[in-house]
Amino acid sequence: MIDDDILTIDEVAKYLRVSERTVYDWAQKGEIPSGKIGTVWRFKKSEIEKWVNDRLSTHTMASPIEAVAVETIISPDRILILNYSTKRDVLLALVNNLANAPQVKNRQELVTEILKREELMTTAMGRGIAIPHVRLASVTDLVVSVGISQTDIIDFQALDDEPVRLVFMVAAAYNQHAYYLQTISFFSTRLRDFTLRKDLLASQTPNEAYRLLTKHS
Numbered sequence: 001m002i003d004d005d006i007l008t009i010d011e012v013a014k015y016l017r018v019s020e021r022t023v024y025d026w027a028q029k030g031e032i033p034s035g036k037i038g039t040v041w042r043f044k045k046s047e048i049e050k051w052v053n054d055r056l057s058t059h060t061m062a063s064p065i066e067a068v069a070v071e072t073i074i075s076p077d078r079i080l081i082l083n084y085s086t087k088r089d090v091l092l093a094l095v096n097n098l099a100n101a102p103q104v105k106n107r108q109e110l111v112t113e114i115l116k117r118e119e120l121m122t123t124a125m126g127r128g129i130a131i132p133h134v135r136l137a138s139v140t141d142l143v144v145s146v147g148i149s150q151t152d153i154i155d156f157q158a159l160d161d162e163p164v165r166l167v168f169m170v171a172a173a174y175n176q177h178a179y180y181l182q183t184i185s186f187f188s189t190r191l192r193d194f195t196l197r198k199d200l201l202a203s204q205t206p207n208e209a210y211r212l213l214t215k216h217s
């Protein structure tokens with residue numbers, strides 16, 4: 001039986017939202033971490049996640065990073081002060097919040113796809129940050145919900161083993177691939193700022209956090 005940490009071409013394609021042929025070509029060219037068992041390509045979960053994070057942080061998976069107008073994709077009512085210690089509780093709280101946005105037309109699909117995406121591979125990026133993300137046909141425009149946890153979220157399985165405290169959930173329309181990647185890259189880059197992370201965690205209200213997030217956008 002194949003270990004849970006080993007992925008197939010199909011699983012990697014679904015995670016990256018590309019065709020199986022694209023993943024196959026990348027593997028053939030050595031552009032993505034992979035190995036063969038007999039004639040079948042296999043991918044180690046941790047290596048694919050690191051590859052994705054490296055590509056996002058160096059902006060090679062999308063057009064060069066530009067400032068994202070945060071006030072157009074986040075509002076104070078999309079920011080939650082949370083007190084959950086488990087990933088599932090946090091994800092469901094943020095999904096329920098996003099489902100109230102007019103851009104989201106199918107709450108159940110959002111729940112299913114967010115949880116499925118997280119089961120396939122953690123979205124924790126290190127430094128106490130996670131950016132769960134999906135593109136769906138039932139979403140009409142990109143929208144973000146932010147969770148600021150007052151409690152360590154202990155089961156995100158981040159590469160640096162740090163518990164997650166800041167969660168940015170991104171839901172985009174299926175045809176917004178470039179903007180979707182740009183937004184993920186923007187937040188992952190911006191949240192490298194220790195002072196911003198510290199100030200967000202100290203926020204007492206959604207309005208405080210909103211002011212911090214939109215201050216330099």
